[in-house]
Amino acid sequence: MSDIVVIGAGQAGAALAARLRALRFEGRITLLGEEPSPPYQRPPLSKGYLLGEMEAERLWLRSRAFWAEAGVELRLGHPVTAIDRAARTVSVGGETLGYNQLALTTGSIARxxxxxxxxxxxxxxxxxxxxxxxxxxxxxxxxxxxxxxxxxxxxxxxxxxxxxxxxxxxxxxxxxxxxxxxxxxxxxxxxxxxxxxxxxxxxxxxxxxxxxxxxxxxxxxxxxxxxxxxxxxxxGVGILPATALAEGAGLAIDNGIAVDAQGRTSDPAIWAAGDCTSFPWRGGRLRLESVQNAIDQAELVAANMLGAGLDYRPVPWFWSDQYDTKLQIAGLNLGYDRVVTRGPEGSAVSFWYYCGEELLAVDAMNDPRAYMAGKRLIEAGRSPDPGLVADPAVPLKSLLA
CATH class of the missing domain: 3.50.50.60 (FAD/NAD(P)-binding domain)
Structure with a gap:
């Protein structure tokens, strides 16, 4: 029976380990985390948690009981110091752990x-x-x-x-x-x-x-x-992909741990997902810093570790909460050449990014309907006429018809 070791107990690592069990992987899964806390969500750190509106336990992605019942061994509070690709082992907390397949979900570090x-x-x-x-x-x-x-x-x-x-x-x-x-x-x-x-x-x-x-x-x-x-x-000057461990192991690095469309690194026994990775995107490479990417890419990598052979084709989404404003973003605005404004209606407004006639992304402030419409359009590869988008008399749902 094979052993899978996951290095990095954040959003991506937790999603990957949980998905392996959901896909009925029966081998041993070990999830290694440098921090002493079980896997937790990061976005509320600069919002509800900092405000004192959330207790630490509410940040946890899963209870400790979940991991025990799923048969995922959590080893927390110790950094992994080395990967031996030839021996297929990792060094952590003075121990050496063997693996058949390894997943790197090391995330990012603050500049x-x-x-x-x-x-x-x-x-x-x-x-x-x-x-x-x-x-x-x-x-x-x-x-x-x-x-x-x-x-x-x-x-x-x-x-x-x-x-x-x-x-x-x-x-x-x-x-x-x-x-x-x-x-x-x-x-x-x-x-x-x-x-x-x-x-x-x-x-x-x-x-x-x-x-x-x-x-x-x-x-x-x-x-x-x-x-x-x-x-x-x-x-708040940005983040960097956590690639030191991968670099030390001699894996290919390109603005993050370089993976193929399926999440495999330059070593066929090692996979990677989340903030730490760059993946093929529209003829180049892309690294995404988002919860959506961490979860979706990690779950796809879990399936591919079990032989699914799926390519990653994300439709990114992001959000930010500031005061009473909720910003929701669908898509990626890379390469836009114009922005179409819809609204404002009260405190709600949305900005639609186009490259030529192609809709790339939507920023929606206090406007969940515009966000959902934009997200569905981008997912479907459809680009409504910018003039219709800008006309508040045109219902959003008609853009989806």
Whole structure:
């Protein structure tokens, strides 16, 4: 009977292990996690959990009883230090475990500010793990001053939580606009106005020179000489695929662990899924950082480890919660050349991304109907006339007819 070892006990690793059992794999499954907690969901870390609205146990993807009943052995709290591809073993916690097939679901790691810029000062945090958020929660007291470095979704979500808790918040974004890497100017404008209305100061086109303080951060100096006082700092400057283990094992790396369309790495006995991977996409390679990708790719890899032979063809979706606004995104806006606006109707609006006549993606703010319509259209490979999309008198469901 074969043994499958899964390295990485996050969303992808949990989905892969659970799917193997659902597909009636009867061999041994060992799920290895560096963190001491059982597999948990990360999106609420910068939202409900940081706000104190969720207990840690509510983050867990499955109960401990589930894993025991499914016959999945959890080994937590120890990093895997090496993979021996020739011997088909992994080293973890002073032990050596053998495998017939190995799955890498190592996820991603938060980018940190350089030490030369004060990134190692006390009071400087990232938002990636449960431990990260637990370490900073005591900082969120009314009247304290928070500087957020980075105007992406994680940074803006943390800013929203801080304002709701009564802190003074400044967001510093090096690019000309917030969300520049991931969204159109229309979406950036929407969220800039939202945060300004809530009292957040946003400084765009403002690079960080260095953080100030001796031992603990007291402020930030920008490249133009502006100095901002800070009681603590959150760095939301992106994530990197966790590829060190794969690199050490000599696997092919290309903006993540390179896999084929079925999720197999350059070693036929090793598979990979989730944030850590790049996969074939429209003649190039793509790496996705999303819950949807982690689950869908992991479940497909589980099936392929058992011989299904399926190619991965994702229709990505994402979301972000900030204050009373829920952003839902369907598709990928890569290569768009125009944006069509539908709405606004009250607090609801949606932005539809086109390349020529092809619908690529939809950003829907407080508009779940537009999101669902856009998602269904993209999944079906259909692109409605942009003029019809922009006309509020045209019902959304007619676009699907």
């Amino acid at each position: 940190r500010l350089p030490k030369a810029a004060g990134g190692d000062l006390a009071g400087v945090y990232t938002v990636r793990t449960l431990a990260d958020v637990d370490a900073m929660r005591a900082e969120f007291a009314p009247g304290r001053r928070l500087v957020v470095i980075g105007g992406g979704y994680v940074g803006l979500e943390a800013a929203a939580v801080a304002r709701k808790l009564g802190l003074e918040v400044t967001v510093v974004e090096m690019a000309p606009r917030i969300l520049q890497r991931v969204a159109a100017p229309e979406t950036s404008d929407w969220f800039r106005a939202l945060h300004a209305a809530k009292g957040v100061r946003i400084l765009e086109g403002s690079g960080l020179d260095r953080l100030l303080g001796e031992g603990r951060v007291t402020g930030a100096r920008l490249v133009d000489g502006t100095e901002l006082a800070a009681d603590f700092v959150i760095a």
